[in-house]
Amino acid sequence: MMQVRLPDGSVVEHPAGTTVAEVLQSISARLAREAVAAKVNGEVIDLGTRLSGPQVELTALTLNDPEGLEVARHSCAHVMAEAVCALWPRTKLAYGPPVENGFYYDIELDHSLTPDDFLAIEAKMQQIAKENRPFRRCDMPRAAAMEKLRTEGNPYKIDNAQRADGDTLSFYVTGEPGTGHFEDLCRGPHVPSTGRIGAFKVMQVAGAYWHGDASKQQLQRVYGTTFPDKKALKAYLDQMEEARKRDHRKLGQELGLFFLDPLVGPGLVLWKPRGAVVRRVLESFILEELLKRGYQPVYTPQIAKLDLYRTSGHFPYYKDSQYPPIFESDIARKLNDLWEATTARGEADGFSRDEKRLIDEIGRAYPNVGQKLCEKKLQPGPGMGHHNQQVVRELLAESDGYLLRPMNCPHHIRVYASEAHSYRELPIRIAEFGQVYRYEQSGELSGMTRVRGFCQDDAHLFCTPDQLLDEVAGCVDMAKLVLHVVGLKDYRVRVGLRDDSDKYIGSAENWARAQEAVLAAVKSSGMNYAVETGEAAFYGPKIDFIVKDCIGREWQLGTVQVDYNLPERFDLKYIGDDNREHRPVMVHRAPFGSLERFIGILIEHLAGAFPLWLAPIQARVCSISAKSKEYAQWVYDVCRAAPLRVELDNSDERIGSKIRDAAMMKIPYILVVGEQEAADKTVNVRTREGKQYGNCALPQFLAACAVEIATRGEAAPGEADQTPPT
């Protein structure tokens, strides 16, 4: 006999080979009816699985268990696939897993699915669900299964099978095997029958590359979701709709914070006066922190000679995501092309076709430059790459192109290098709200969260290897501080290390040291973090702070990066206590990341209702009638001089309308003033949420605001509560 231990600790006995469903039936008919799968010894399995072993731990899973729902979503993906195949028999199925909040199925189909098709798909799915056919698992020896798949000729399934582990492959038939019912290669597990997949909906369709590889064929990814019942599905859809109301693009428009103008260019943010206030206040806040922590603000240009980025390695490696360089002359452009061609060849033997063509073109159009190329001995031979690049760079120095800066670090490095440094000065922390430009792919642009021009609250720290850990820890601390101050609590920390791809610069030793430092710092910070390889910057590993937007997409905000490589590329030095030259280590860090992205996320987090210290307009004075206009004007003047960011509504509208307008603009305090307030020199305070504080002498209101602003709302959150008893 086999002992089956249940979650409540009780044990039931059954002969080995009893199915999960039979065990559940013996315990409770209701449990057997509601279960969609089970967890046995920690593994989620079908209800039809036969149990074995002297002892098993068994937990039934229903649609209300997250793991049960995940099984149902996976099964729902099968049902959707069957529906699509029934409607478009040419469909080739690729891959259909459950994901957070639903599932998808990648398919190859010459007909592009549109939202109009969703109804037909759902109708077919309903029919399949109604038929309530069983999901039957069929295990086959690998060889036979592969043979079967080859006969069927679906390359994606063959590929999936080749990637699967084990000697047997499993198929799931929804219905009876051999009767033409839908069948799919799948590891399972699944719900017992197609009637058990809950309340579902086909959500959207999108392109997706096979294996996520942009060079491979693009498939159609059909997204769907399912919930335990219609009510839960509706609740989810309502919640999604509610979340979209917080979208920073929508609120940015409604609250007049910022806009993007096609005439200016995609991904280029224009901050309107109200959005500019939020940014300016946040900048002031961070600037104050920087000064407290010994940072030295600088100003540097937003453009620089291309050669600066040849040295740093940004160019041409990230050429595709930079605005094209600006060349003052044709010869500069041609020489740069030649440099790129030479760089592309590397140390290989023989001029490439591009090199030959360019040398020829330059020789013909600019004989004197061509002659110089000869004199300085541009070489076709192997191992001459570096020499050739230097030859071209020397000639380019006379008339180089300019690049809109994609990063601030090269400029800050030049600031550091502009004078000699002693170890006594270190660490040197150079800070700047640095505007950068990156030519992001058009499909990536998104409101303020992914843009082509943005401002980083950037700084570069130059320190000795001994100081590195403390400096990194200090940066991590500051990144945590900014999130705390604005109340962004829901974030995760990612440690990005390198993988073995060739996109990274610098030596293995440098990388090892840098990664060690990053890991040590993050460990000592006591934060939860996830290490992800392949997520490092090209010059070094990093610690990123990541948050989600209103529709669940993740965005990197703050970042701290350790860099041994750029100091080497720029040959940075300091004089040590041994009177010899040493190489400093760099830390790149930006606690906000970019002001654009940070504020975009912040708008969503706050649903546009900024706390008093950040609110673009902190109060609006609303007069009740023409009789109180003059007093309202006086209140407004006093508030503005306080200073408070205040507006005056002296229109002829009714007070209800004025309050509605102010509340919809999410102005924290609405000061209602009528004849009564004018008589006793008070303001009647109410909040955008509708809370009424009653009458209050104006100086008292202003004093309360000053406290709330100075403490950034932490002293008495949202309460200007100094309302005197009246």
Place this chain on the structure above:
RNA sequence: GCCACCGUAGCUCAGUUGGCAGAGCAGCGGUUUUGUAAACCGCAGGUCGUCGGUUCAAAUCCGACCGGUGGCUCCA
């Protein structure tokens, strides 16, 4: 960059099978003088994203481009 969808007044959106371009809000002018989330009347406002094509006739059908949205890929 790729796939799909969308683009009508400052904003949010209607616009049937191709047949004179509409509403609400905002704006402007009046009337109203108001007590805590929308007073009333009137006026004005649009090359229907752009360019090309089909047609007697295009906001509507077709194509290209521009811009936006969702996803994929990318993200120093």
